[in-house]
Amino acid sequence: MQQSIDSLLQQLRENAALPFEQARAMPKAVYTHPEFLEQEQTHIFKQEWICVGRQDAAKNPGDYFSCEIAGEPILVIRDKEQQLRAFSNVCLHRLSTLKQGSGNCARVVCPYHGWAYNLTGKLVGAPQMQHSPGFNKQDYQLPEVRLEIWQGWVYLTLNNDAEPMTDKLSTLSDKINRYGMEHYTQTFCETHVWDTNWKILAENFMESYHLPVLHSGTVGPHSKLEDMDCPPGEPAYNYHWLRKEASLAIGNAHPDNTALEGDWRYTTALIAIYPGHLITLTPGYFWYLSLQPLAVDKVQILYGGGLSPEFIDDPEGIKAIEQLKILLDEVNVEDRQGVEAVFKGAHSALAEPGHLCWLERPNYDFANYLSQRINGK
Ligand code: FES
Numbered sequence: 001m002q003q004s005i006d007s008l009l010q011q012l013r014e015n016a017a018l019p020f021e022q023a024r025a026m027p028k029a030v031y032t033h034p035e036f037l038e039q040e041q042t043h044i045f046k047q048e049w050i051c052v053g054r055q056d057a058a059k060n061p062g063d064y065f066s067c068e069i070a071g072e073p074i075l076v077i078r079d080k081e082q083q084l085r086a087f088s089n090v091c092l093h094r095l096s097t098l099k100q101g102s103g104n105c106a107r108v109v110c111p112y113h114g115w116a117y118n119l120t121g122k123l124v125g126a127p128q129m130q131h132s133p134g135f136n137k138q139d140y141q142l143p144e145v146r147l148e149i150w151q152g153w154v155y156l157t158l159n160n161d162a163e164p165m166t167d168k169l170s171t172l173s174d175k176i177n178r179y180g181m182e183h184y185t186q187t188f189c190e191t192h193v194w195d196t197n198w199k200i201l202a203e204n205f206m207e208s209y210h211l212p213v214l215h216s217g218t219v220g221p222h223s224k225l226e227d228m229d230c231p232p233g234e235p236a237y238n239y240h241w242l243r244k245e246a247s248l249a250i251g252n253a254h255p256d257n258t259a260l261e262g263d264w265r266y267t268t269a270l271i272a273i274y275p276g277h278l279i280t281l282t283p284g285y286f287w288y289l290s291l292q293p294l295a296v297d298k299v300q301i302l303y304g305g306g307l308s309p310e311f312i313d314d315p316e317g318i319k320a321i322e323q324l325k326i327l328l329d330e331v332n333v334e335d336r337q338g339v340e341a342v343f344k345g346a347h348s349a350l351a352e353p354g355h356l357c358w359l360e361r362p363n364y365d366f367a368n369y370l371s372q373r374i375n376g377k
């Protein structure tokens, strides 16, 4: 029999209220309960800033890409004044979605009956509508969605009252500004769907505890858990550091990089911005996931990466990121097996979640975030 949502929320709250040293992994049903997902959509994905990619995915006027947040179709497009904007991607005639994928256009033309919108969302063409006396082009404007850029990332929110992203992440900016992530260039970006709950994948990213074991066939042998530093998180994000020479040259600062000094030249930041933007930031490259739930058992994953300015200008850097992409794809196959196995286990009637390891401090912080967002509203 399914647990009641009230008892699940109470369990989550009680576990989150324990000191970290005593806390266990989150209750099983947070990963499987359909009503919990509804609560997440209402209190998290419709309220928070959601990362939909890098701003260099739409560099020139008319460049666009489509995306969704909390199931709402959105079009991100650069206007003639070079401003990146986000609009509802639904036609105001009979509600066809407008654009799919990415590209460049002078006007956004609906594929159904040809209504056309300019790059600021105004209706500028509507075939045959001069014969409809009540119709007036000027009355039609695609609804605009809040968009903010932080360190080169494009964030959207459906919540008009959401605190500006730059304010929310100001303490994170202080920690990582030295990397200059806003100047990194994306070299790949893909979308995938995996059969697991979105939080299982988010939590998998937040802890490096699994690296030596789950990734024993790839990056595990290079992972030294004693090189990890897992400080307590902040309300909007958690993070941990990995301080050691990277096995791959692009994981350390390029010789032309004069901004990073001392240990920072070989320190990696592993950042989880709530709800599901997960970034591995090294002095030479970055890669990331941005997660959104499609169902209790399906997560949509935006997966991309790229290089720092010094490596983007170095032909060796381009070769190395291509090799790294091959390695990351192999690592992702291992992670996929891991997180799909956890999702299966979360349905067990017999098993109960156990205590967290010191390397799972970010998971504890994430559980607190969820508990506050869902219980607190
Ligand atoms: S639905 Fe777009 S023009 Fe008719």
Ligand SMILES: [Fe+2]
Residues within 6 Å of the ligand: 204, 210, 211, 214, 215, 331, 335
């Ligand atoms: Fe992993």
